[in-house]
Amino acid sequence: MSASVSVPAHGQAEAGGFRRVLGLGALLSVAIGLVVSQGVMVLMLQGAGFSGLGFIVPLGLAYLLALSYACSFSELSLMIPRAGGLSSYTEVALGHFPAILATFSGYVVVAMFALSAELLLLDLIVGKIYPGVFPPFSIAFGVLGLFTILNLMGIDIFAKLQTALAVVMVFVLLLLGIAAIVEGAPSDTASTVIQGDWNPMGAGVLTLTALAVWGFVGAEFVCPLVEETKRPERNIPRSMMIGLTVIFLTIGLYCLGALFMVPQEALTTDALPHYLFATKVFGKAGELFLVIASVTATFSTLNSSLASIPRMLYGMAQNGQAFPIFKRLSPRARTPWVSVLFVSAITGLPILVLGQDAASVNLLLLAAALAWLLAYIIVHLDVIALRRRYPAIARPFKTPFYPLPQLFGIAGMLYAIWYASPSPDMTGKIFGIAGVVLGLVSVIALVWIKVVMRKDLFRPEALEGTH
Template sequence: MYDPDITLSPPHVEGVVTKGKLSKTLGLGALLSVSIGLVVSQGVMVLMLQGVGIAGVGFLIPLSLAFLLALTYIFSFSELSLMIPRAGSLSSYTEVALGHFPAIVSTFSGYVVVAMFALSAELLLLDLIINQVYPGVFPHMSIAFGVLVLFTLLNLLGIDIFARLQTALATVMVIVLLALGLAAVSGSGSEPALSASLPQEWNPMGTGVLVLVAMAIWGFVGAEFVCPLVEESRRPERNIPWAMIIGVTVIFLTIGLYAIGALYYVPQDQLASGALPHFLYATALFGETGKHVLVIAALTATCSTLNTSLAAIPRMLYGMAQNGQAFPQFKKLSRGFNTPWVSVLFVAAITGGPILLMGDNPGAVNQLLLAAAIAWLLAYIVCHLDVIALRRRYPQLARPFKTPFYPLPQLLGILGMLVSIYYASPTPEMAVSIFTSAGVVLGLVSLIAVLWIKLVMRKPLFTPVPLDEVLARK
């Protein structure tokens, strides 16, 4: 847990911009908006409604278990990010704990590849929703590319612009989702409810509902995106852990109310099978007005996810470049705004590429997205292993945050993530193709990592880097 007597050194003055280095400007509010904003996407809004459509009120059981699993990875990332406060995040922790190969593979496959497909799907889904509500108003794919270009430019203008935007986006998004849930539960929607009460059989699936933990966990992945911002955070020893803990707690309460509220207005079978259940929910609750409410929710969710990704992932690449694990161009900072501009443009480019290839069919990436999401959970497993390895290698090292009840959260986290991976496929028929796709992604990243480490870095694959060497890097 947080130790107030330990601080990260050297101390930094609030708002100071150091030439050639990232500047300390982010407080608890900005970091909290990052942890919330990345997690709650349109994809999450859809998946949570599908889950409650399958299990009814019983979906609160896997949702609660997923929340506890999220706390385990938050404890691990908090301990690691404050012990090794570097923008490279997982790559920096893992090179010290396990070596360069797992560091590169876990970071690229678990974040860069996932973001490539997740952000593209989010933008395509936003374009689809807006054109369904306002048909013929906007040119084909103009919304997707317009939003991408806008937030790329805004992130190039500096971390303070990002923080202001992210706080506003996350606040509006949570308010809209809470408004939907409260209006539904209280019966104050403009349209009549299906029923004045929830189904009497609250958990028809029995113990089988535990299988849905794999679905529920997607509602909590991504809070650790605050960790690559540690070099730009004020009082990170306090703000980094609390931003993630408070963030997932707010998400748990918001998603729970939002999902349960849907049961009052939309038949369960439609929630479970609908491609756009949040559209059904909003229109059943508020009629035609609900369409505009949904546009606000979709716009803020997608923009918040995109804004956070364009801030955090470039910082990961910046840190990896400093570690020698990626192209040195990724560590270039702009003169006026101290932003890793090459990394920002790279993430924007890999986001826009799939949109061009897929056209207006966001369903085309669903399989690849699920496959890449497996790699995300593998990255969480690596994070837990990092904590265990570093506790053994550096037992006496001062840690600003210590995992409570160590190593129980790490062991439960590893087990829970493995179970979630096993049940990642929505149907047995899709399992082979999803795991094959995941294998291809991991195989390609692994091959590139081996070649880079051996031919460019000229380092061993699995030899941990001394901690002092990583902390001494400028």
């Protein structure tokens, strides 16, 4: 017999825990703000450069795959409403080893690379537009320090800032895309795109799915905020579904505008194609426009990550899967301050190692996408396993047409992993980076579970409230 796992009511806060202050608007800004980054701005233009109008095929497939993971995360986060996110779900579905592997490889380590790449792109853009004005890395580390402090001050400050950033960022990208479509429609470049072969890659365009998926990863970062969310049973699923739809429309217009204004070859060969795009549309004023877009995108991504990932570590520490020090909350703001400082530190490290190398950005982002896809496969398996183990337990959100979204998500993400690289010469490097990261995390997880936790690797924990 199973007892239900209750979701705390609107406005409540557990004793000694988090405060419930986040509504649909704040969560929607997290879902959009984490996903739409400078890395996305670059990779989406490269995908459009490779395949022209045919990029709508992998983009649409990636959108459907994203909706599938949104369904799985919604079901799990409301069934198990804890800040730990994926680790909390996986430990009761598949065991501690998959839980640690999924969370660290898919979020902590990946975010380290992705956030570093994001800050590196910001440094490169500012350095290109204002050469010699700022010392190397001063922008990257200044922004990292600022948002670390802001996230230490409390989740309500984060929410107000995140909403403003997300609105500005989406407006800027939509304006850029629409302005380019209107201005570029009469041009020879647009005529070539419209009258030529709409999909020159043929069936091969599906190999760009992994690249397109990067445009939709991260909406589930709202889930670790479940303990700070008002009416989570309503706002968690809606924020992801609406956010992903807004992102799909925004990216579609953004890429179409670029194809109307910039030759496809230039989109694939230029290290900063979004700079090329903005200056092509707005001339010299496009530099200022791009600074605004880049700053808001980077600020938004960094802000969302520094809010969500520390709460994953907090939840893992509560479950015994990470150092106990990550459980510490600041007395007044109730933020996991040790976890915030840790995520900030690992974000800054690759910037020092990589230097200002634009070529490494794509490599890091695609390797990160591969590891993130693995985490999404695990979350689909979690839903299937828990449906079998606890069929009668209360689920405030149930995946429509179960198990079709989960099976579609697993198959699609395996396909995307297999074709993770848009070019053969990058394949070995991408799988090499991802393999090293996953191997290292696996070894650490194995030692931690066996030596520190003294538990079996694949034995699921009992779900709290059941017997």
